Amino acid sequence: MENILSAAEEILGTVVRVERHRDWAIFWCPFHNDASREGEGGHPNFGVNLINGYWKCLRCGATGGSLNALRIKLGQDWKPPVSVMQPTRPSKPPSQVKMLDEAMSEARSIVQRSPAWSYLAQRGVVPYTALVYGLGYGIPIPRVHREIIEAATQSMMVRRDGTWLWAGGVVYADPPTQPTVMNVRYIPEEQLPQGTRKFKPEKNHKTWGNRVQPLGSWRITQATRTLIVLEGLFDMLITAQKIHQLGREADTVAVYTNGASPAAKMHRWFSEHNEYDYVLLRDPDKAGMEWSQAVSASIRHGGAKVRTLKPPDQLDPDEAILSGWWPSAI
Numbered sequence: 298m299e300n301i302l303s304a305a306e307e308i309l310g311t312v313v314r315v316e317r318h319r320d321w322a323i324f325w326c327p328f329h330n331d332a333s334r335e336g337e338g339g340h341p342n343f344g345v346n347l348i349n350g351y352w353k354c355l356r357c358g359a360t361g362g363s364l365n366a367l368r369i370k371l372g373q374d375w376k377p378p379v380s381v382m383q384p385t386r387p388s389k390p391p392s393q394v395k396m397l398d399e400a401m402s403e404a405r406s407i408v409q410r411s412p413a414w415s416y417l418a419q420r421g422v423v424p425y426t427a428l429v430y431g432l433g434y435g436i437p438i439p440r441v442h443r444e445i446i447e448a449a450t451q452s453m454m455v456r457r458d459g460t461w462l463w464a465g466g467v468v469y470a471d472p473p474t475q476p477t478v479m480n481v482r483y484i485p486e487e488q489l490p491q492g493t494r495k496f497k498p499e500k501n502h503k504t505w506g507n508r509v510q511p512l513g514s515w516r517i518t519q520a521t522r523t524l525i526v527l528e529g530l531f532d533m534l535i536t537a538q539k540i541h542q543l544g545r546e547a548d549t550v551a552v553y554t555n556g557a558s559p560a561a562k563m564h565r566w567f568s569e570h571n572e573y574d575y576v577l578l579r580d581p582d583k584a585g586m587e588w589s590q591a592v593s594a595s596i597r598h599g600g601a602k603v604r605t606l607k608p609p610d611q612l613d614p615d616e617a618i619l620s621g622w623w624p625s626a627i
């Protein structure tokens with residue numbers, strides 16, 4: 298498969314993208330003016346099958362059964378166009394996170410028998426909340442179909458040795474089916490059976506996929522009036538749990554931005570959704586202050602009302618809520 302890809306690249310220049318789940322590589326077509334349309338929103342139309350070398354252009358219809366046939370058809374003087382050989386921007390493999398439902402089901406099916414269950418209890422997350430949000434446990438090597446492993450590999454979720462990077466973590470998919478984002482919170486090493494995680498995570502959490510809207514917003518309904526916005530996964534879980542305990546689920550939803558510097562698309566989402574009242578519960582540190590200023594600015598830009606509240610005693614929102622604090626204004 299890699300042989301066909303590198304042979305095709307020798308003829309056609311750098312591949313535009315590889316669709317591993319169906320063994321297909323996409324190039325700019327050498328038979329019509331495909332590449333010249335790149336800057337004008339044009340799409341590459343020329344596919345090469347990585348199993349058998351079959352090729353076809355969806356635009357001009359050029360087709361053949363092998364890379365040898367392609368060489369012959371292009372002729373001896375053919376050289377890959379310079380613009381194709383030197384891509385103007387590095388091509389990043391597209392995320393395949395939404396194909397991970399099957400792996401997520403595995404992760405959910407064992408969560409109550411896994412180290413995640415006691416970790417969640419320790420963090421104050423009750424079973425109801427864990428199950429509503431479909432939390433799972435990151436199995437180092439989940440037993441799923443080959444396509445799923447390829448999708449995870451393409452989403453940079455699998456190490457060379459086959460271990461998944463979510464190993465030994467609480468995993469959350471957003472939305473819970475066909476997710477666009479996969480989030481893991483690593484359980485501390487000492488709470489895992491020895492040898493569970495064969496690598497050291499850089500941070501205590503990691504995310505794959507595209508953050509295009511606040512996470513947790515799949516719970517928004519027609520009746521939602523107030524959005525409580527937080528920074529992190531556990532802040533959201535604990536806040537959502539409190540909203541449930543107060544019987545306020547009908548009109549109030551907790552969402553989180555997944556980090557202190559939300560993506561541009563998420564800022565746009567806040568500007569475009571001015572039908573809600575917003576309450577920001579921020580972390581006590583400086584990053585938390587900057588986060589609330591940036592998110593507030595986007596919300597106000599869209600014309601909605603927003604208030605920022607800081608929990609007492611330098612506590613993070615989840616710790617403060619678990620210790621009994623709740624803003625009277627909500």
Ligand SMILES: [Zn+2]
Binds near residue numbers: 326327355357
């Ligand atoms: Zn063509």
